[in-house]
Amino acid sequence: MKIFDTLSVTEKELDAPASIRIYLCGVTVYDDSHIGHARTIIVFDTLRRFLESQGVRVKLIQNFTDVDDKIINRARTENVSADKISSRYIANYFEGFDSLNVKRADLYPKATEHIAEMISLIQGLVGKGFAYVSANGVYFAVSKFTEYGKLSKKKIDELISGARVEVDDTKKDPLDFALWKFAEDEPGWDSPWGHGRPGWHIECSAMSLKYLGSDFEIHGGGRDLIFPHHENEIAQSESYTGKNFAKIWMHVGMVTINGEKMSKSLGNTKSVDFVLKKWGPNIVRLFCLSGHYSKPIDYSEDLLKETIIKWRQVENCYYELILSDDGAADINDEKIAREAVKETEKEFTEALGSDFNTSLATSAFFKLVKTANQIAASEHLVRSIADIVLPAFEQMLDVLGLSVVRVSPEEKSKINDLINRRNMLRIQKDFHGADAIRKEISDMGIVLIDHKRRTIWMRQEKIGADG
RNA sequence: GGUGAGGUGGCAGAGCGGCUAUGCGUUCGCCUGCAGAGCGAAUCUAUAGGGGUUCGAAUCCCUUCCUCACCUCCA
Numbered sequence: 226m227k228i229f230d231t232l233s234v235t236e237k238e239l240d241a242p243a244s245i246r247i248y249l250c251g252v253t254v255y256d257d258s259h260i261g262h263a264r265t266i267i268v269f270d271t272l273r274r275f276l277e278s279q280g281v282r283v284k285l286i287q288n289f290t291d292v293d294d295k296i297i298n299r300a301r302t303e304n305v306s307a308d309k310i311s312s313r314y315i316a317n318y319f320e321g322f323d324s325l326n327v328k329r330a331d332l333y334p335k336a337t338e339h340i341a342e343m344i345s346l347i348q349g350l351v352g353k354g355f356a357y358v359s360a361n362g363v364y365f366a367v368s369k370f371t372e373y374g375k376l377s378k379k380k381i382d383e384l385i386s387g388a389r390v391e392v393d394d395t396k397k398d399p400l401d402f403a404l405w406k407f408a409e410d411e412p413g414w415d416s417p418w419g420h421g422r423p424g425w426h427i428e429c430s431a432m433s434l435k436y437l438g439s440d441f442e443i444h445g446g447g448r449d450l451i452f453p454h455h456e457n458e459i460a461q462s463e464s465y466t467g468k469n470f471a472k473i474w475m476h477v478g479m480v481t482i483n484g485e486k487m488s489k490s491l492g493n494t495k496s497v498d499f500v501l502k503k504w505g506p507n508i509v510r511l512f513c514l515s516g517h518y519s520k521p522i523d524y525s526e527d528l529l530k531e532t533i534i535k536w537r538q539v540e541n542c543y544y545e546l547i548l549s550d551d552g553a554a555d556i557n558d559e560k561i562a563r564e565a566v567k568e569t570e571k572e573f574t575e576a577l578g579s580d581f582n583t584s585l586a587t588s589a590f591f592k593l594v595k596t597a598n599q600i601a602a603s604e605h606l607v608r609s610i611a612d613i614v615l616p617a618f619e620q621m622l623d624v625l626g627l628s629v630v631r632v633s634p635e636e637k638s639k640i641n642d643l644i645n646r647r648n649m650l651r652i653q654k655d656f657h658g659a660d661a662i663r664k665e666i667s668d669m670g671i672v673l674i675d676h677k678r679r680t681i682w683m684r685q686e687k688i689g690a691d692g
Numbered sequence: 693g694g695u696g697a698g699g700u701g702g703c704a705g706a707g708c709g710g711c712u713a714u715g716c717g718u719u720c721g722c723c724u725g726c727a728g729a730g731c732g733a734a735u736c737u738a739u740a741g742g743g744g745u746u747c748g749a750a751u752c753c754c755u756u757c758c759u760c761a762c763c764u765c766c767a
Binding site for chain 1: 693694695696697698703704705706707713714715716717722723724725726727728729730731732759760761762763764765766767
């Protein structure tokens with residue numbers, strides 16, 4: 226498959242070897258995760274699901290930054306340990322992302338558990354002359370890495386004139402960034418240079434090199450990490466190993482809220498907890514995959530509401546398929562179904578294989594839903610046709626990480642009993658009685674669909690925004 | 693100011709030299725005891741403006757205008 230690489234600014238072939246290594250920059254655990262984090266993580270989760278569906282073994286590593294000024298500040302404010310803060314938000318992370326049907330990564334390494342690796346990396350850099358010790362810490366000497374700026378396409382002299390870099394007289398160059406910061410307070414660790422904490426960028430270099438080695442296939446994250454985070458990671462890692470760090474840099478666009486940047490200061494962040502409660506996992510995932518991953522997407526109520534309608538069609542389709550009954554298949558319908566499945570699978574796979582075009586892939590999927598619903602509407606959706614469509618339908622749902630709410634066998638037979646009673650009453654023209662049963666069924670979260678010959682039903686996911 | 697990404701029908705969003713997706717919306721139908729869901733038909737030939745290149749451009753080139761992101765911690 227092909228993926229756009231930020232570094233070379235071209236689509237690069239990911240020559241699908243037996244296994245693909247992915248390092249995804251995760252979150253700093255100082256607050257609840259939000260929809261922006263969710264988009265990046267859902268994109269990579271879906272990518273992983275797609276690759277796996279193609280028979281590729283994926284090794285996915287996603288870190289937690291659990292040592293950072295924001296965490297420490299929060300710990301001070303609440304008068305608890307930094308560890309308490311980070312573990313609280315790691316728990317929050319898993320609660321949210323498990324609910325979003327995100328498959329667990331192979332490993333979630335934490336910065337605090339890799340201090341030794343970071344120290345040895347820094348030692349290596351100091352030894353090779355890429356880093357130096359100043360009064361405040363150990364710094365990476367940007368001027369020593371001649372390719373600095375290659376990812377973010379920045380020129381070193383322009384960066385300097387940018388003048389928005391932190392003022393620190395102990396640095397040799399304003400652009401130099403901290404690998405290790407001296408600090409007497411907690412949390413801190415002893416190092417060959419003094420007590421302190423690692424800088425942010427070094428953790429990802431240390432952990433990705435440890436678990437994936439150098440020149441791994443994909444390094445990913447949000448677009449906002451391109452500079453300085455990923456730029457600095459490249460500088461450190463390539464200076465240390467002398468080898469290429471990652472083959473492809475894949476960056477996910479930002480989520481805006483009603484066209485505005487989402488930020489704490491504007492107070493418009495949408496937490497994962499919030500969007501889950503309001504829209505549920507399927508709508509959120511569909512929303513996050515609705516545009517090309519590299520472009521920004523805008524969170525707006527109207528768009529999300531539109532997504533609910535699409536999701537209802539999928540639910541409807543699913544229940545039409547599983548509740549189809551025996552009967553002779555119309556030859557023509559069977560042909561239509563077969564061709565639709567073949568067509569859709571091709572489009573779906575090609576779209577995802579071509580720079581992971583989830584927008585195109587989902588529209589292909591919706592075409593199959595439409596076809597199935599058309600056959601159902603003409604009363605021709607019999608078991609043998611459903612059997613043609615269902616495997617492809619379920620497979621694509623799974624790649625997209627979507628999941629229709631199912632019904633237990635007990636509920637199923639109860640529903641069928643109620644439907645039979647209702648249909649009896651309808652024949653007797655006792656519509657009051659029939660409507661009362663419909664109400665009873667509806668209270669179970671089930672919607673009835675009256676066809677000419679029979680009545681089927683579907684379980685609709687409860688969506689907060691539906692009220 | 694620098695760097696990058698973009699500007700496509702009422703909206704969302706693909707296409708990246710010829711066949712102009714797809715979905716939502718809107719209108720009218722079908723179905724139904726009613727309702728919901730679904731289905732059908734219609735609507736919508738849109739590609740920021742101006743120049744080129746080409747037999748042919750939303751797609752390539754030039755130019756103008758505009759938007760967004762990043763350049764500080766940030767997914």
